[in-house]
Amino acid sequence: MSSMTELLHLIARWVHLIAGIMWIGNSMLFNWLDRNLVMPDDPEKGLIGENWMIHSGGFYQVKKLNPEPGALPKMLHWFKWQNGVTWLSGISLLVLVYYMGGAALMTDAAVSRITGGSAVLLGLGCVAASWVLYDLLWRSPLGKRQTLSFLLSIAIVLGLSAVLFHYLSGRAAYMHVGVMLGTLMTGNVWMVIIPSQRELVDATSEHRKQNLAKGYQAKARSIHNNYMTFPLLFIMISNHFPLTFGHALNWAVLLVLAFGSALIRHFMNIRFTWRNWFLPTTLVFFATCVATLIFFSHPAGFGRQESSPTGPQRWADIEPIIQSRCVPCHATRPTNAAVTVAPSGIIFERYSQVSQWKERIKLRVVSLRNMPLNNATNITDEERARIGAWIDQGARED
Ligand code: HEC
Incomplete structure (x- = not known):
C-alpha cells in the first residue's frame, strides 16, 4: 500500500509541476502581451492593439480586437484546464502528503495540542x-x-493565516496559506473570469453589447491572481527550506517574502510605463534578501539562547541518543509506523552517517527543534543540548 501511495505522490507532484508551469507561464505571457500592445498606423476596425513576436523560426502577429457582432471565430481556444489541473493535482498532493498517514505533518505539539483530525x-x-x-x-x-x-x-x-499558524505545524500552516492563495486564484478563474469570457462570446454571437460589469470584475480578479503568483510559488518550494517554515518566527519570514515578492511583481507589471523601474526593483529585492538573511541567521528567534551549555560530549554519549531518538525513522528499515523508507534517504546507523549530516542535525534538532519529526521519539531538551554541544566541539568519534 505504501508503495502505491508513493507512486500516486510522484504522479501528483509531477503533474502539478507541469500544469502549474503551463498555467502560470500562460498567464505571464498574456499579461506581457496585454501590456505591450501597439496600434499600427492604419488600424483595422475593432483593433485594440497588436504585437509582433519572433519564435519557433517565424514571425507571429497577435492582434487583440473586438470582433464584429456575430463574427465569432470558428476555432476559439480557452485557457482554463491548465489552472484546473494545477488545482486538482495540488489538492491531491495536500491529501496524500498532509492528510493521509495519520496527518502526522499537520500538527506539532510545540505549537498546539490539536489532533490530526x-x-x-x-x-x-x-x-x-x-x-x-x-x-x-x-x-x-x-x-x-x-x-x-x-x-x-x-x-x-492574514486573519485566516494567523489561525493556521496558531494551530498547525509550521510546514502545514505554510502549505495551507499556499492552498488558500491557489484556491482564490482558481475560484477567480472558474467563477469570475471564465463566466465573463463566456458573456463576451455570447454577446458577440448574439449581436449585442457585452455586459461590461462582468468584464471589470474579471479584470480585477485577474490582477489579484497576478499578485498572488510570486508568493504562491515561494510557498510551493518552501518545503525544501526548513529555515522558513521551521523558523521560530516562521509567520514573519512568510510575511516578508510574500510582500517583498508581490511588490517585485508589481514593479515588473508597471515597468513598461515606468522608465526608472530597475533601481527600485533591485532595492526591494536586496531589502527582502537582507531581511530574510537576518531571520535565517537567528533560527531560534531573536535574543533566545539556543541551548544551555553542557560539558564535553563524546560519540559514546551521543550514539545512544541517536539510536533511540532518530534511528526509529532514519534507518535502512525504519521501525516507526509513520515512515516506510529512510526520510530523505538519510540513515543514522553509523558514526560517519551522523557526522556527515552534522550541520543539518544542528539546525533541525537544536536550532529549529523540528526534528525528530513531531518529537515522535520524545527527545529531551538536555539531549538536544548535548547533541548541539558535541557538534560544536567538532563531532569527533573518539
Ligand atoms: C518520526 C520520524 C523521524 C524521527 C524520529 C526523526 N526524523 Fe529526521 N526526518 C524525518 C522526515 C520525515 C524527514 C524529511 C522531511 C523533513 O526534512 O522535514 C527528516 C529529515 C531529517 C533531516 C534532513 C533535513 C534537512 O533539512 O535536510 C535531518 C538532518 C534529520 N531528519 C535528522 C534527524 C535527527 C538527528 C533525528 C533524531 C534526533 C531525527 N531526524 C529523527 C523523520 C524523522
Missing part, C-alpha cells in the same frame, strides 16, 4: 472560508471601492 478540518475550513469571504466582498457593493476591498482581502488572508 481537527487539524485537517481546520485547514480545509480556512481554505473554504477564504474563498467565501473574499468572493462575497468583491461581489458586494464594497467591491466597487477597489483599494478598500484590496486591503480587506489582504486582511482576510
Whole structure:
C-alpha cells in the first residue's frame, strides 16, 4: 500500500509541476502581451492593439480586437484546464502528503495540542472560508471601492493565516496559506473570469453589447491572481527550506517574502510605463534578501539562547541518543509506523552517517527543534543540548 501511495505522490507532484508551469507561464505571457500592445498606423476596425513576436523560426502577429457582432471565430481556444489541473493535482498532493498517514505533518505539539483530525478540518475550513469571504466582498457593493476591498482581502488572508499558524505545524500552516492563495486564484478563474469570457462570446454571437460589469470584475480578479503568483510559488518550494517554515518566527519570514515578492511583481507589471523601474526593483529585492538573511541567521528567534551549555560530549554519549531518538525513522528499515523508507534517504546507523549530516542535525534538532519529526521519539531538551554541544566541539568519534 505504501508503495502505491508513493507512486500516486510522484504522479501528483509531477503533474502539478507541469500544469502549474503551463498555467502560470500562460498567464505571464498574456499579461506581457496585454501590456505591450501597439496600434499600427492604419488600424483595422475593432483593433485594440497588436504585437509582433519572433519564435519557433517565424514571425507571429497577435492582434487583440473586438470582433464584429456575430463574427465569432470558428476555432476559439480557452485557457482554463491548465489552472484546473494545477488545482486538482495540488489538492491531491495536500491529501496524500498532509492528510493521509495519520496527518502526522499537520500538527506539532510545540505549537498546539490539536489532533490530526481537527487539524485537517481546520485547514480545509480556512481554505473554504477564504474563498467565501473574499468572493462575497468583491461581489458586494464594497467591491466597487477597489483599494478598500484590496486591503480587506489582504486582511482576510492574514486573519485566516494567523489561525493556521496558531494551530498547525509550521510546514502545514505554510502549505495551507499556499492552498488558500491557489484556491482564490482558481475560484477567480472558474467563477469570475471564465463566466465573463463566456458573456463576451455570447454577446458577440448574439449581436449585442457585452455586459461590461462582468468584464471589470474579471479584470480585477485577474490582477489579484497576478499578485498572488510570486508568493504562491515561494510557498510551493518552501518545503525544501526548513529555515522558513521551521523558523521560530516562521509567520514573519512568510510575511516578508510574500510582500517583498508581490511588490517585485508589481514593479515588473508597471515597468513598461515606468522608465526608472530597475533601481527600485533591485532595492526591494536586496531589502527582502537582507531581511530574510537576518531571520535565517537567528533560527531560534531573536535574543533566545539556543541551548544551555553542557560539558564535553563524546560519540559514546551521543550514539545512544541517536539510536533511540532518530534511528526509529532514519534507518535502512525504519521501525516507526509513520515512515516506510529512510526520510530523505538519510540513515543514522553509523558514526560517519551522523557526522556527515552534522550541520543539518544542528539546525533541525537544536536550532529549529523540528526534528525528530513531531518529537515522535520524545527527545529531551538536555539531549538536544548535548547533541548541539558535541557538534560544536567538532563531532569527533573518539
Ligand atoms: C518520526 C520520524 C523521524 C524521527 C524520529 C526523526 N526524523 Fe529526521 N526526518 C524525518 C522526515 C520525515 C524527514 C524529511 C522531511 C523533513 O526534512 O522535514 C527528516 C529529515 C531529517 C533531516 C534532513 C533535513 C534537512 O533539512 O535536510 C535531518 C538532518 C534529520 N531528519 C535528522 C534527524 C535527527 C538527528 C533525528 C533524531 C534526533 C531525527 N531526524 C529523527 C523523520 C524523522
